[in-house]
Amino acid sequence: MSGVGLDPKTAPTFPMAAKAMLGDTQLRKNVRHATDVIQEKRARVVGEMPDWQELREAGRQIRRHTMEYLDFYLEEFEANCTRAGGVVHWARDAEEARGIVVGLVKASGSDQVIKIKSMTTEEIQLNSALEAAGIHPYETDLAELIIQLGEDRPSHIVVPALHKNRQQIREIFQREMKLPELGERPQDLADAARMFLREKFLRVKTAVSGANFLIAETGGVCVVESEGNGRMCLTLPETLITIAGIDKVLPRFQDLEVMLQLLPRSATGERMNPYNSIWTGVDAASSGDGLRDGPRVFHVVLTDNARTEILADEEGRQTLNCIRCGACQNACPVYRQTGGHAYGSVYAGPIGAILTPQLQEMHHAQSLPYASSLCGACYEVCPVKINIPEVLIHLRNKVVKQNTAGVAGLFDVEAGAMKAMAMIFRSERRFRAAQRLGRVAERPLVRRDGQGEGWIGWLPGLLGGWTQARDLEEMPKETFRDWWERRGRDGN
Amino acid sequence: MRVSLFITCYNDTLFPETGKAVVRVLERLGHMVEFPRGQTCCGQMHYNTGYQAEAMPLLERFVAQFRGAEAVVVPSSSCVAMMRDHYPKMAVASGRAELIAEVDALLPRVFEFSEFLTKRLGLEDVGAYYPHRVTYHASCHGLRNLLLGDGPMRLLKAVRGIDLVELQGLEQCCGFGGTFAVKNADVSSAMLAEKTTAVLNTKAEACTACDNSCLMHLQGALHRQRTGVKTVHLAEILAGEDGVGR
Ligand code: SF4
Helix, strand or coil, rough: CCCCCCCCCCCHHHHHHHHHHCCCHHHHHHCCCCHHHHHHHHHHHHHHCCCCCHHHHHHHHHHHHHHHCCHHHHHHHHCCCCCCCEEEEEECCCHHHHHHHHHHHHHHHCCEEEEEEEEEHHHHHHHHHHHHCCCCCEEHHHHHHHHHHHHCCCCCCCCCCCCCHHHHHHHHHHHHCCCCCCCCCCCHHHHHHHHHHHHHHHHEEEECCCCCCEEEECEEEEEECCCCHHHCCCCCCCCEEEEHHHEECCCHHHHHHHHHHHHHHHHHHHCCCEEEEEECCCCCHCCCCCCCCCCCCCEEEEEECHHHHHHHHHHHHHHHHHCCCHHHHHHHHHHHHHHHHHHHCCCCCHHHHHHHHHCCCCHHHHHHHHHCCCHHHHHHCCCCCCCHHHHHHHHHHHHHHHHHCHHHHHHHHHHHHHHHHHHHHHHHHHHHHHHHHHHHHHHHEECCCCCCCEECCCCCCHHHHHHHCCCEEEECCHHHHHHHHHHHHHHH | CEEEEEECCCHHHHCCHHHHHHHHHHHCCCCEEEEECCCCCCCCCHHHCHHHHHHHHHHHHHCCCCCCCCCCEEEEEHHHHHHHHHHHHHHHEEEEEEHCCCCHHHHHHEEEHHEEEEEEECCCCCCCEEECCCCCCCCCHHHHHHHHHHHHHHHCCCCCEEECCCCCCCCCCCCCCCCCCHHEEEEEEEHHHHHHHHHHHHHCEEEEEECHHHHHCCCCCHHHHHCCCCCHHHHHHHCCCCCCCC
């Protein structure tokens, strides 16, 4: 079932998927616990930084500038990467990217790959393409390994197995690694994963990695991680294939100074990642008889997959500033209730709610822009100040435009109600008439409670969602404006 | 000062007591209160749900009603957030220079009710008396968009007779979010359940806030669960008097 449901083209709408998730109390407990722990750590290490707000502003400006001149920096990256011995490929969409990677793996002569750190490969569903071509991918990031062995789906961009607790992970390892005696201490689980992976690191000759940043100035690629498994994938294999969205580029090496302060603190509440790898092309000595250092063949697949369309949309563009720290997910009260799977995409939470609909054609992801109460917690924590609520509202407008276009639009119930309300508010006379009408219309629904107060416990149609868990008090007999006028007349 | 009220459509229709309380507090403080009668709605529901085109005439209407105001007071943090965050953008999008200028000139004179008291008038004690156990919910728009900070709390602390208890998870959203409560009813209810549990844990008689939309949401669940806990807008607490000397 790996990959199933990840596709926004086939995923159920958010409210439906969320309803199913809300029934999974274990998952909700795990998500709540994990996000609480990360948030608490994040708050602590962010609190240590007197210049955090300035850093955020610097981060935002670097990203915004990059997006403004993206074509220039991508070409600069290509030139410098090529000069250093790398090979750059351009993929217009997911299908092209999959084709290029599968071709490169085949050319490397291996029918297995080790993989590290790549939500982009999840986005383009690379694993199933590799498998279809007879190539076995091994995830080496601990969390992604858990997902792969458990035939599960990632639920968080930084901590993909956040929805699983230790007990569940142990069961997966016992079953898949054939270790019935496996203990339950974190140490036992880490040891089991290490034994399992070490053999792959030493044997498999081809690796596929993601990238946290591409550096235009040097042609270098940067990956940050916590476990060191990534570093094994980046240095041991003979062929390294890095796949990255075109939005991952940074202009200068020095820009890492800002990003490497913002990212680890926001993502996992660490001051710095334990492993920060930056590599630039291939070591010239490694192709001859000299000492080998790193891969002999290095490819970068720069993937567009709708990013230039996002770039062209002035209001949606800031979505591309994202550095995938996941802080918005941890802070989001909606994500914390449902976990990541409800979003039907590898990108969950607030960033998923704005990125997924733009990566896919809108009609595949109509419900995601509404999967937010617009509480603003995501904007508050975002290290590069992406105004997620603003983008959500912009995307809602696109959904509305799509739904109200043409003949079908004439029969859209919500649009009809909204337009009618707007008409009412455009005239005081109509507004007052509607207020009076409301009192009449609600009458059959009002029930008296023990105190003699009138309450509505059931509403029809679109409004029924309200009365699932809440009552509504009957309308007061007198509006404020009626009172104001009466008061003026009575002269008090 | 001459204070113009923007009561908002749902306060006008559903919570007239809040508007009356705002009038009482402001008049008690010696201000002259007026209510421009052509006012209706700020357009928040339309704008946030994606009906931007429908919100535009409501912006124009607001400007027309309040352009001459010395200060506009609004007992709703989310409506003020709508105006501050989106009116300037909407005006720019309209491409009309005079509208842009009018919005820019008017917005600095628009205040959320508690903000008007603490920031514009520099007050904490407005002479209120309210002998009840109360907890305060910081609505998201007040907290993050308007940056009200501890202003409402300071106002509450100065109320005589009040027994103020702090809410756990103060900064967590109650799950209302306008049409979110209807479109994502299940998630909204789950968020609400956390909030009502926190309210019940305080053993307060009433929960207050600067926004009746959050309170309506909370009230709906507190009533459904027959808890007996009431919700009451901050203005209604600040309007409380003990009848002595007045
Ligand atoms: S949107 Fe901001 S907070 Fe969310 S993952 Fe991206 S960078 Fe992090």
